[in-house]
Amino acid sequence: MGTFDYDVIIIGGGVTGCAIARELSRYALDICLLEGEEDVCSGTSKANSAIVHAGFDAAPGSMKAQMNVAGSRLMPDLARELDVPFRQNGSMVLCLSPDDRPALEALYRRGLTNGVEGLSLLTGEEARALEPHLTGAVEGALLAPSGGIVCPFELTAALAENARANGAEVRCLEPVEALERRGEGWAVTTGRGALTSRWVVNAAGLSAGRIHGMACPDHLEITPRRGEYLLLDKSAGSHVTRTIFQLPGRYGKGVLVTPTVHGNLLAGPTAEDIADGADTAATAAGLALVRERAALGVADIPFGAVITSFAGNRAHSSRGDFLLAETAPGFFDAAGIESPGLSAAPAIGRYAAERIASALGAASRPDFDPIRRAIPRPAQLPDRERAALIREDPRYGDIVCRCEQVSEGEILEAIHRGARSVDGVKRRVRAGMGRCQGGFCTPRVLEILARELGISPDEVCKNRPGSNLLTGTMGEADHENH
Amino acid sequence: MRTTDIVIIGGGPAGLAAALAAREAGVSDLLILERGNELGGILNQCIHSGFGLHTFREELTGPEYAARYMDRVLAENIPFRLGAMAVRVTADRRVTYISREEGLETVQARAVVLAMGCRERPRGALSIPGSRPAGIYTAGAAQRLMNIDGYRVGREAVILGSGDIGLIMARRLTLEGARVKLVAELMPYSGGLKRNIVQCLDDFGIPLKLSHTVVDIHGRDRVEAVTVAAVDGQRRPIPGTEERVPCDTLLLSVGLLPENELTREAGAAMCAATGGPVVSDRLETDLPGIFACGNVLHVHDLVDYVSQEAALAGESAAAFVRSGGGETGRRVRVAAGNGVRYTVPQFIGVDRMAEAAVVRFRVTDVFRDVCVRLSLDGRELTRRKKRALAPGEMEQMTVTRSDLAEARADSVLTVELEA
Numbered sequence: 068m069g070t071f072d073y074d075v076i077i078i079g080g081g082v083t084g085c086a087i088a089r090e091l092s093r094y095a096l097d098i099c100l101l102e103g104e105e106d107v108c109s110g111t112s113k114a115n116s117a118i119v120h121a122g123f124d125a126a127p128g129s130m131k132a133q134m135n136v137a138g139s140r141l142m143p144d145l146a147r148e149l150d151v152p153f154r155q156n157g158s159m160v161l162c163l164s165p166d167d168r169p170a171l172e173a174l175y176r177r178g179l180t181n182g183v184e185g186l187s188l189l190t191g192e193e194a195r196a197l198e199p200h201l202t203g204a205v206e207g208a209l210l211a212p213s214g215g216i217v218c219p220f221e222l223t224a225a226l227a228e229n230a231r232a233n234g235a236e237v238r239c240l241e242p243v244e245a246l247e248r249r250g251e252g253w254a255v256t257t258g259r260g261a262l263t264s265r266w267v268v269n270a271a272g273l274s275a276g277r278i279h280g281m282a283c284p285d286h287l288e289i290t291p292r293r294g295e296y297l298l299l300d301k302s303a304g305s306h307v308t309r310t311i312f313q314l315p316g317r318y319g320k321g322v323l324v325t326p327t328v329h330g331n332l333l334a335g336p337t338a339e340d341i342a343d344g345a346d347t348a349a350t351a352a353g354l355a356l357v358r359e360r361a362a363l364g365v366a367d368i369p370f371g372a373v374i375t376s377f378a379g380n381r382a383h384s385s386r387g388d389f390l391l392a393e394t395a396p397g398f399f400d401a402a403g404i405e406s407p408g409l410s411a412a413p414a415i416g417r418y419a420a421e422r423i424a425s426a427l428g429a430a431s432r433p434d435f436d437p438i439r440r441a442i443p444r445p446a447q448l449p450d451r452e453r454a455a456l457i458r459e460d461p462r463y464g465d466i467v468c469r470c471e472q473v474s475e476g477e478i479l480e481a482i483h484r485g486a487r488s489v490d491g492v493k494r495r496v497r498a499g500m501g502r503c504q505g506g507f508c509t510p511r512v513l514e515i516l517a518r519e520l521g522i523s524p525d526e527v528c529k530n531r532p533g534s535n536l537l538t539g540t541m542g543e544a545d546h547e548n549h
Numbered sequence: 550m551r552t553t554d555i556v557i558i559g560g561g562p563a564g565l566a567a568a569l570a571a572r573e574a575g576v577s578d579l580l581i582l583e584r585g586n587e588l589g590g591i592l593n594q595c596i597h598s599g600f601g602l603h604t605f606r607e608e609l610t611g612p613e614y615a616a617r618y619m620d621r622v623l624a625e626n627i628p629f630r631l632g633a634m635a636v637r638v639t640a641d642r643r644v645t646y647i648s649r650e651e652g653l654e655t656v657q658a659r660a661v662v663l664a665m666g667c668r669e670r671p672r673g674a675l676s677i678p679g680s681r682p683a684g685i686y687t688a689g690a691a692q693r694l695m696n697i698d699g700y701r702v703g704r705e706a707v708i709l710g711s712g713d714i715g716l717i718m719a720r721r722l723t724l725e726g727a728r729v730k731l732v733a734e735l736m737p738y739s740g741g742l743k744r745n746i747v748q749c750l751d752d753f754g755i756p757l758k759l760s761h762t763v764v765d766i767h768g769r770d771r772v773e774a775v776t777v778a779a780v781d782g783q784r785r786p787i788p789g790t791e792e793r794v795p796c797d798t799l800l801l802s803v804g805l806l807p808e809n810e811l812t813r814e815a816g817a818a819m820c821a822a823t824g825g826p827v828v829s830d831r832l833e834t835d836l837p838g839i840f841a842c843g844n845v846l847h848v849h850d851l852v853d854y855v856s857q858e859a860a861l862a863g864e865s866a867a868a869f870v871r872s873g874g875g876e877t878g879r880r881v882r883v884a885a886g887n888g889v890r891y892t893v894p895q896f897i898g899v900d901r902m903a904e905a906a907v908v909r910f911r912v913t914d915v916f917r918d919v920c921v922r923l924s925l926d927g928r929e930l931t932r933r934k935k936r937a938l939a940p941g942e943m944e945q946m947t948v949t950r951s952d953l954a955e956a957r958a959d960s961v962l963t964v965e966l967e968a
Contacts, residue, residue: 297676302813345769348680351786375673377681446636450645450653457652464649466584466634469808472647504671506687510694524700529683533770536683537694538797539701541725 076264080107084270085226086416092233094429103242108223114379121211123178134411141413149225150441158214158310220494246281273344275402291344291380294336295353381405446472468508470501554578559664561590563843565618570863581629589615603853660866667844670804679766703798711739715802720749822891823847830906831865886965
């Protein structure tokens, strides 16, 4: 055992990798999570629907169905332990044509088979009574009270924090370049050197096919499937209260309209297979399609209140299901984790951790602490508590981001917990997430990051190295031009 | 709970002028809440000249203009708090604010002046497709980074939108050694002041491409290029006109939005056309004792008019403190007629109006050789010839008390254009 640096190396700091790291940290194991980008939650996990699916969608018996239903059952407790925003707002699948009624009923039966609780079929009128903005085209709906919404950024960061608090190491900016069998374990070469481990977990998201190929003789095809979204201001956040899906039907695959756990309204995604997983550009056609499709089921969406649009790529596997298995000795694939991957993450974490810990014969750690406290959110506290918090630490009284009322204290805490970039701060505490999209707070966030990280302001990046916000300081020559 | 006669939310040009006017009108118990670390608001980053031609008959920089008001506020010992962000205003005029020093404080005011200013419309509001790399700034954010913090934001820039801040920043970037490749404007006319187009673009040979927009943004880490295309009469990009323009920076100057979250939460009636609250000729919202002025009321192009308007709000707030208020009597609605996008105020309380009231407005399009006509229930009161009108330039007409002497309770005063 002493010949390996770690017992388990997890490749990928998305929600899947972080959930596996957190669940593995229940055991007496040396764990290291490697993330290629500057922060966890930098790929698929940062740009998705932020939905906890009830679990009626996936084919019965599939890993997707199993993990989704189990994951959505684990989510409320996990969110409580990790102090992460989660709300069981319920979801609805709309049927927009009488012809699609049988498909809706099939979905209902599939949900029952998958073990989803509380499902019911509604008429169009019943659906509109619950959600007054549904269109007249709605013929019927499947109601799933166990559907929920969660903050994927905070969930992922919280899983990583909790794993770290329980002894796991999290290393960013370490993309895996090579992987080879070394004795009874693996040698992992990253951009920064070589590490050895008895087990390796492939949770590399869009790169999972490449990592799989380094360890296994067979080919795993992962296709980036782009999804584009529109995010609306909080003024539109109560346009619907449940997550509103559309039944795939005569209008093709529908898009969802949902409140987010922070009170915005989200519409999307499109689904388009693309060649380059790093390409998360939004397109005019895609965004137009989101508007058009969303409006089929939900009327009067105030698209004038859009504050940003974005795209994310899902890791679509040609195998059609999550791949969760030891596919080479000591190599565990958690690959092809597309939707409902976020919902499934708590269950995937457990599933993988139990198998790996058992193979390694690892004992539970008696001192495992499942609790992680969120960064204080003074704007959500009652006045008296907010006042007390600021008295205790005045930095919580210095508002940096006006739109989301984020204080300097919160930003400092985000940096303390691992944010290294403007986006890292934004994902942890929402500075720049609001209606002005960072117009006011970016200069101050930049200044705080430079100060706290002990770097020059022009070294501060939006996210990855190379995404520097500034090109120099005045009074000095511009580095490149002179 | 602490009480104060007048709380002024915002210590920019509007808040300062309102406070001074209220003090001149005899109210001594004032409090200015400023969220920034100094008074003066956005003027502090506007280091170019061109301010104060109307008010002081000389050309000042933004900080100089602000200093004229700040000096008087200091001389008058008007209390202010810095780093103090108002987070709640209630219809019964309780103002809650957050600051490092005081934590969370609530003040019961007898009158409130809203002077929070505006914010810039972000990229997302336009749904510009493309990637989301570093190097995309709103013009005001870039202005702050350069003029307050002393940083360089980019080497080669494209500017989308020809609002005044965008035009000013085109010149500013050029003077700092960056290359501004072009300014693209979606509309067939610029939303900025003519003098800024001449002094900031023409003088530096920067092309202004009207009826053009940015249809794509390229680059993963930092902007590498943007695609600019011509648009048709419906503002839709015309296929085949796309041009890829290499650059590392995209500045957005695509509109300003009055920052009225507090106003809305307080329950004030809002005007869709201005994005600000509905106000009377005394600049009082429909919540008695709550007044609004400056860019939170409607976006201005000249600070001089902000100061004038704010002085009226300050006087009105002082009058409210002295003798109470709320609108009583005949309430004439001011309507934006043909060619007029909005008016401020939206109504005039005829029975307690001053000798005259200024009606400010913006037009919907570019017009040449037209008349601005003011009429009461169809009966013409005044008309004024105009050589040229543009949406980027705020206009004003004056209506006198005698003009409205005959008004009924439901009369309508219409501002409109006639050929």
